Amino acid sequence: MRTGASSVESAATAAPETAGALAESQRLDNQLCFAVYAAAHAFGRAYRSLLGRYELTYPQYLVLMVLWEEDGLTVKEIGERLFLDSGTLTPLLKRLEASGRVRRARDRPDERQVSIFLTEGGEALRGVLSCIPDEAGGMTGLDPEKRKTVLDDLVTMRQSLRDKSAV
Known part of the structure; x- marks a missing residue:
């Protein structure tokens, strides 16, 4: 019976540690998908201001x-x-x-x-709209080289997600 109590005790002592790690991994601000989602919405607002005067x-x-x-x-x-x-x-x-x-x-x-x-x-x-990509890019706070790196990473991520979800 002592063995059972021992495993319950070790589960109890491990639980807060595991629960803390799990809770941290499940925090909204730690979700890559949410960061991409929120950035997409921010881009939408930025483009709305840039394109609104052209009724687009x-x-x-x-x-x-x-x-x-x-x-x-x-x-x-x-x-x-x-x-x-x-x-x-x-x-x-x-x-x-x-x-x-x-x-x-x-x-x-x-x-x-x-x-x-x-x-x-x-x-x-x-x-008329040829300036829009540079204007929008400038609003990101990233220099052109960093924007290119992020773009490449996002394209790779999108392709990988499409490949994995097609299975």
Whole structure:
């Protein structure tokens, strides 16, 4: 019976230590995922202030960036680049079209496919908004080299998480 008491005593003495370590590991401020989540929200607020004068949302700006790289992509291709499903992307594209920045066109061979093209207004924003990446980057408090390091780390982390969750 003494053996049982001994193991209970050692569990009791170890419990506060383990509980403390566990509690520390579960603190919100120690969660990498929360830090990324909170930083994403902070970026959203920063971009809202930078893009608001152009009546653009951050997701709309991302669509324009994708199209500045390669115009005429399908909705599916844009969604793959931005990690957005068509249910999220379609209303966003309709608003961009209503504002005169893009036009949507159905593919003649496959009417189910919709391609997105920049209009003159959307193309003109490329020059106007060219300062946004540097302005937003400057708001981070990180120098360009450190921003590049963080970007590389986040891309690696995203890819690793995608690979692991696909299993």
